[in-house]
Amino acid sequence: MVSSFFRLAAITTLVLAFIPEAHGQATGAAPPDSVSSSAGNLRIERLATLEQPWGMALLPDGRLLITEKPGRLRVWADGKLSEPIQGVPKVVYRSPSDQGGLLDVEADPDFARNRLVYLSYVEAADPQPADARDVGDPRFGGYLDTSDNIVRGGAVARGRLEGDQLRDVQVIWRQEPKTVGRGHFGNRLVFAPDGKLFITSGERMRFDPAQDLATNLGKVVRINPDGSIPNDNPFAGKEGARGDIWSYGHRNTLAAAFDPSGRLWAVEMGPLGGDELNLVQPGKNYGWPLVSNGDNYNSSHIPDHPSRKELTEPVRTWTPVISPSGAVFYSGTLFPAWRGSLLVGGLSSKALIRLALDGERVAVEERIDMKRRIRDVLQANDGAILLIVDDRKGDLLRLTPAVAR
Ligand SMILES: [Ca+2]
Numbered sequence: 001m002v003s004s005f006f007r008l009a010a011i012t013t014l015v016l017a018f019i020p021e022a023h024g025q026a027t028g029a030a031p032p033d034s035v036s037s038s039a040g041n042l043r044i045e046r047l048a049t050l051e052q053p054w055g056m057a058l059l060p061d062g063r064l065l066i067t068e069k070p071g072r073l074r075v076w077a078d079g080k081l082s083e084p085i086q087g088v089p090k091v092v093y094r095s096p097s098d099q100g101g102l103l104d105v106e107a108d109p110d111f112a113r114n115r116l117v118y119l120s121y122v123e124a125a126d127p128q129p130a131d132a133r134d135v136g137d138p139r140f141g142g143y144l145d146t147s148d149n150i151v152r153g154g155a156v157a158r159g160r161l162e163g164d165q166l167r168d169v170q171v172i173w174r175q176e177p178k179t180v181g182r183g184h185f186g187n188r189l190v191f192a193p194d195g196k197l198f199i200t201s202g203e204r205m206r207f208d209p210a211q212d213l214a215t216n217l218g219k220v221v222r223i224n225p226d227g228s229i230p231n232d233n234p235f236a237g238k239e240g241a242r243g244d245i246w247s248y249g250h251r252n253t254l255a256a257a258f259d260p261s262g263r264l265w266a267v268e269m270g271p272l273g274g275d276e277l278n279l280v281q282p283g284k285n286y287g288w289p290l291v292s293n294g295d296n297y298n299s300s301h302i303p304d305h306p307s308r309k310e311l312t313e314p315v316r317t318w319t320p321v322i323s324p325s326g327a328v329f330y331s332g333t334l335f336p337a338w339r340g341s342l343l344v345g346g347l348s349s350k351a352l353i354r355l356a357l358d359g360e361r362v363a364v365e366e367r368i369d370m371k372r373r374i375r376d377v378l379q380a381n382d383g384a385i386l387l388i389v390d391d392r393k394g395d396l397l398r399l400t401p402a403v404a405r
């Protein structure tokens with residue numbers, strides 16, 4: 001006991017050696033100092049404050065990349081937030097209620113050698129339709145909001161990070177077709193252990209495309225890091241289907257993470273109720289919009305998952321919803337009891353949700369009350385848990401075990 005206490009104390013002292021620094025002038029309300037959990041009280045530190053942060057990625061040297069939805073990529077290192085990195089693609093972003101903008105960031109698994117960084121974001125169609133008010137244009141999907149008629153879609157680009165510049169930026173993937181509307185882009189990025197890149201692609205609030213194998217909306221997508229299609233994808237080379245599709249029937253998947261045994265888990269926003277945890281497997285149909293354990297926002301009924309056995313059921317559903325954001329499998333040493341747990345950020349639930357999995361079921365579920373909309377979760381190299389808060393003044397927070405001071 002004594003030796004483990006001193007080990008913990010030594011680690012915490014190291015963590016405290018960083019001087020937290022807030023970016024910009026005004027910051028949001030100070031977070032509480034601590035929160036209780038099954039691992040005891042957690043110390044909450046605010047490291048920085050960003051505008052609508054969305055995604056995080058760690059570089060091998062411990063530097064942290066963070067996106068801001070309005071279109072900025074910053075680096076947090078040595079207690080400081082950098083100026084925006086130059087060379088980031090131009091994004092469509094209109095207001096904090098816009099689900100698009102600059103979204104996720106990932107570092108290449110071989111970053112130490114190739115310095116490649118991947119960004120997902122929302123781009124405008126070029127050119128825009130000649131008459132952007134024509135509701136009959138299929139790009140509008142029968143939807144017309146004259147205050148927001150930019151035809152747009154998610155995209156993924158990669159470039160080489162050199163100093164404060166992204167160089168040789170190339171688009172490697174696009175959501176197709178583009179349409180109007182500010183929602184359901186998905187766009188979470190995660191590398192598989194074998195180096196393939198997975199992208200979650202939302203159904204752009206259009207429902208039916210999730211079942212249409214001729215579009216990549218409402219799918220989980222798998223590509224090679226250069227954008228080419230792996231020839232072992234389930235629909236590669238099949239007529240009438242897109243080769244980039246890995247699984248389909250998804251609504252708006254915002255979290256994706258590989259567990260220690262190499263299985264892909266994804267967390268999906270349901271409609272009115274029915275958020276889902278799915279074990280994602282190639283070629284399977286996850287049911288949207290044919291089934292959902294939630295119902296439509298206008299209260300019209302959607303049959304529940306068990307009514308259609310041929311559609312893959314979620315491992316867990318949530319009603320009321322958690323509104324999932326990013327997620328990560330914890331493997332660090334600061335919280336030994338949490339090793340192997342999936343940590344999921346919650347927006348409307350304002351929580352960090354810990355799921356201990358046993359095979360294909362959730363064995364333990366814990367909700368840590370963060371009192372703020374959590375947008376992404378990451379494990380730092382020292383085992384601390386990093387969170388970003390979804391807000392116009394969104395904090396970067398670090399969770400470590402609290403010790404007596
Ligand atoms: Ca489903």
Ligand SMILES: [Ca+2]
Nearest residue numbers: 292293294302
């Ligand atoms: Ca239902």
